[in-house]
Amino acid sequence: MMEHVTVGEMTLYWLDGGVTHLDGGAMFGVVPKPLWSRKYPYNEKNQIELRTDPIFFQLYGKNILIESGIGNGKLTDKQKRNYGVTEESRIDRSLSVFGLTREDIDIVLMTHLHFDHACGLTMPDDTNGYVPSFPNAAIYVSETEWDEMRHPNIRSKSTYWKENWEAIQHQVQTFKEEVTIEGKVRMVHTGGHSDGHAIIMAESGGEKWIHMADLLPTHAHRNPLWVMAYDDYPMTSIFQKQKWIEEAIRDNAWFVFYHDAVYRALKWDTDGNMIEKVEREKMPV
16 A cells, blocks of 8 residues: 555655755765664665655645655666766656556646656657646745745755746746635745755645755755755754744644655654654565
């Protein structure tokens, strides 16, 4: 059975979006290895496993995705090696469980557009170069993020690729500071990890969930000071983490993850103890 969490009247499912393995030191920034290695497993190359699994849910008859996965057939062998990609996306197989195809996706919510989140937005095509993976979907992203995606700076050009945006630009809907999707799901611009980074949250039946994306890429990043070397604005990340984690814990909200290879979702109490969890089960290849 596909891993899922039910929050009020909403059920969130994790699709098979592929995997990366990135340097643990980079993922935990200035935190010494003797500290972070107690919290998250690593391999002989000092890499940690980071899933790229989109979150799927249905709301008022709409099929909605959060993030898009690592994609298929877009990375060179060198890129796969550098990013530790050992599995590419199997979104089609995951969607078939619901009797759906890519064409049935109505909305894609993108917290930001780094390659490990956005590669799944387009697919290689022999005739047109790249085509939309979800041709009938509205794609939501912050205006700041969309602008930088198309005009990256010297640092961000390594992760904002034209292959991931040119084919879908007619589908993109941007917002400045906040937008509410279908009257229920909030996207809030936070900055931090990237200048345009956003988080996503919703309330249903008196319960709440929050997806903090790369402000909280794994459960091991709960400490507000544990931010990635990949963060463009680390002090903003720290401020936003402290604000939203504290609020979500007060609200007894579920934290849901895109990257975490150990937990799909969890709740913490005010002392930082894990009080509920949905563990990731490794699926057969």
